[in-house]
Amino acid sequence: MFRIILLVLALSPQIINVENRNKLNLNGWWQYVIDPQNDGVRNYRNELRKNSETYFMDEKRGSWTKSNYLYDFDKADSLMVPGDWNMQKDMLYLYEGTIWYRKRFDFKPQSNRRYFLYFGAANYRAEAALNQKRLGEHIGGYTPFNYDVTDIIQNGENSVVVMVNGTHGLNDVPMVTFDWWNYCGLTRDVCIISTPQTFIRDYYVYLKKGEVAKRGKRTIEGWVQLDGPSMAGQKIRIDIPELKSSVEATTDANGLARFSMLAKPVLYSPTNAKIYNVLISSAEDEIEDRIGFRTIEVEGAKLLLNGEEFYWKGVNMHAEYADGENTCALTNSSQAAKMLGWAKDVGCNALRLAHYTHPEVTVRKAEEMGLMLWAEIPNYWSVNWRDPATLENAKSQLNEMIVRDKNRANVLIWSVGNENMQDGSAERDNYFITLLDLCRELDPERLASLAMERSYKTAGNDTVQTVKDPLRFYTDILSFNEYLNVKKVPYSRWEFDVEKPVLISEFGWAALYGKHGADNENYTEESACKSYRIKLDLYSRMPNCVGINPWQLYDARSPRRMCDGISDGFSRAGIISNKGEKKMIFRLLKEFYRTR
Numbered sequence: 001m002f003r004i005i006l007l008v009l010a011l012s013p014q015i016i017n018v019e020n021r022n023k024l025n026l027n028g029w030w031q032y033v034i035d036p037q038n039d040g041v042r043n044y045r046n047e048l049r050k051n052s053e054t055y056f057m058d059e060k061r062g063s064w065t066k067s068n069y070l071y072d073f074d075k076a077d078s079l080m081v082p083g084d085w086n087m088q089k090d091m092l093y094l095y096e097g098t099i100w101y102r103k104r105f106d107f108k109p110q111s112n113r114r115y116f117l118y119f120g121a122a123n124y125r126a127e128a129a130l131n132q133k134r135l136g137e138h139i140g141g142y143t144p145f146n147y148d149v150t151d152i153i154q155n156g157e158n159s160v161v162v163m164v165n166g167t168h169g170l171n172d173v174p175m176v177t178f179d180w181w182n183y184c185g186l187t188r189d190v191c192i193i194s195t196p197q198t199f200i201r202d203y204y205v206y207l208k209k210g211e212v213a214k215r216g217k218r219t220i221e222g223w224v225q226l227d228g229p230s231m232a233g234q235k236i237r238i239d240i241p242e243l244k245s246s247v248e249a250t251t252d253a254n255g256l257a258r259f260s261m262l263a264k265p266v267l268y269s270p271t272n273a274k275i276y277n278v279l280i281s282s283a284e285d286e287i288e289d290r291i292g293f294r295t296i297e298v299e300g301a302k303l304l305l306n307g308e309e310f311y312w313k314g315v316n317m318h319a320e321y322a323d324g325e326n327t328c329a330l331t332n333s334s335q336a337a338k339m340l341g342w343a344k345d346v347g348c349n350a351l352r353l354a355h356y357t358h359p360e361v362t363v364r365k366a367e368e369m370g371l372m373l374w375a376e377i378p379n380y381w382s383v384n385w386r387d388p389a390t391l392e393n394a395k396s397q398l399n400e401m402i403v404r405d406k407n408r409a410n411v412l413i414w415s416v417g418n419e420n421m422q423d424g425s426a427e428r429d430n431y432f433i434t435l436l437d438l439c440r441e442l443d444p445e446r447l448a449s450l451a452m453e454r455s456y457k458t459a460g461n462d463t464v465q466t467v468k469d470p471l472r473f474y475t476d477i478l479s480f481n482e483y484l485n486v487k488k489v490p491y492s493r494w495e496f497d498v499e500k501p502v503l504i505s506e507f508g509w510a511a512l513y514g515k516h517g518a519d520n521e522n523y524t525e526e527s528a529c530k531s532y533r534i535k536l537d538l539y540s541r542m543p544n545c546v547g548i549n550p551w552q553l554y555d556a557r558s559p560r561r562m563c564d565g566i567s568d569g570f571s572r573a574g575i576i577s578n579k580g581e582k583k584m585i586f587r588l589l590k591e592f593y594r595t596r
Helices: 039-050 333-346 359-371 386-403 428-443 488-492 524-540 584-594
Strands: 024-025 028-035 079-082 097-109 113-119 123-128 135-139 144-149 156-165 189-198 199-207 220-228 235-240 245-250 256-263 275-283 286-291 296-299 304-307 351-352 372-376 411-418 448-455 454-457 461-466 477-480 502-507 545-550
Touching: 079 097, 079 286, 113 123, 135 144, 156 545, 199 286, 199 454, 220 235, 235 256, 235 386, 245 256, 304 545, 304 584, 333 359, 351 545, 351 584, 359 372, 359 386, 372 448, 386 428, 411 428, 428 448, 448 502, 488 524, 524 545, 524 584
Parallel strands: 351 372, 372 411, 411 448, 448 477, 477 502, 502 545
Antiparallel strands: 024 189, 028 079, 028 097, 097 156, 113 144, 113 189, 123 135, 123 156, 199 220, 220 256, 235 245, 235 275, 275 286, 296 304, 454 461
């Protein structure tokens, strides 16, 4: 058994635009062992507490210190990465405990390069080690993280071991209860990123607000962040060849360079999803990205895209590949194009990415297709907003989402939660106000909101509907989930005490594809159509309504939906079945969007 000196590395600052960097892909088959009672974790933790030295994993036998349980990686079965373990092995279908992954790979590091081990996501807790040296822990199942392994990666064979636990507790984000499948494991790309000693770690390039009304050239501005020993005083160059525009800037002592340049870009929109090659270079590094330029603003009750009123023709979407089996391993552009193509077919110009950060490949493909996005972190229903650690967890997930996707022109709204119960406490409101403020601090160019809930304006009077959540005064738009009983719609009216654009973040009706019958019978396609007709008429009359997001694009898995013969583990509220079959409401919604 190998003994190693404890080496714990904090998460390195997040690296963006990984797909366009020099990297070694570690996707493929990874060996795994199941640890349902956390024997390995427990022994590992004990050693961390007791000693300045620790064991991580015995690479020969796969055993843990002082454990009677021996696991042999070399004889172990394999899981595909990226991929959830639930849908790959029948015995793991409902498993949410601990699994240890191992991948061996050959490598030839160069002396003048830096190397980072990058994970697109690992659900929900992950601890990683390279060559038996512990790297650190990441919490949050849907956002990327990376470690600097320059001093650990070695010439020849290397071994990466990752412990992933999918269990959620009362202080987690989300908590133990949520209405989607908890796909566990290494669900997104894993790779080794290679960079120069001083490299371009992060950047933001955008069209300055207030520039749309200008004739001629407009201002494109932003910043570039270097990382490395020579990051101060470096010249940075930003080129947009198609616009024949470029600018140079110099980094400060912290490696940050701010810039501003004039250009005449075609404005990005759903009808013209124009994106440009943008080249950023420094003395040692160079990276290319595809970036579009547009503005998103609110003026009173108007939602303005590029200075013009915009009607949000959306739909909610989970991060599943609905191929008849449904898995969260939506990892390539063709899979994303198929799912997003359904949204385009129904007439959508937007999507709400429910209820967590979706894969980067989905966000980028949606950008190419002109689908605007609402991006969200998984503050779902109730979270422990009294626990400072819970807030830090949510802030971390929000930061990682914004850092990754801030250069995507199609992302218009950052959302910090969904249907978060009101308990009348200052702690609850301050929790979300802190996150809304963080959205604006990290990215003042976009809108910040969350999905609130409908209320009666006066208790005991169900004729006047409104939104009472105190957070309505802090969001940029008034967005809420609307599940009013259809029988009450004809004699209900809506009144709002804030003048903001109203965006319906959810509404819908469950129907099993192919089940026909009366329009008042549960789960029939006819009952769904009746509900949609009533609700779509309502939104056409609702004050300040600038768009809708039906729930949902396709039937997605949920452990809360287990009715035999109907749900069978799926939420049946999709306009398309989990097998890709279009329900009657698909055609109804398509006609409605055609007229907007």
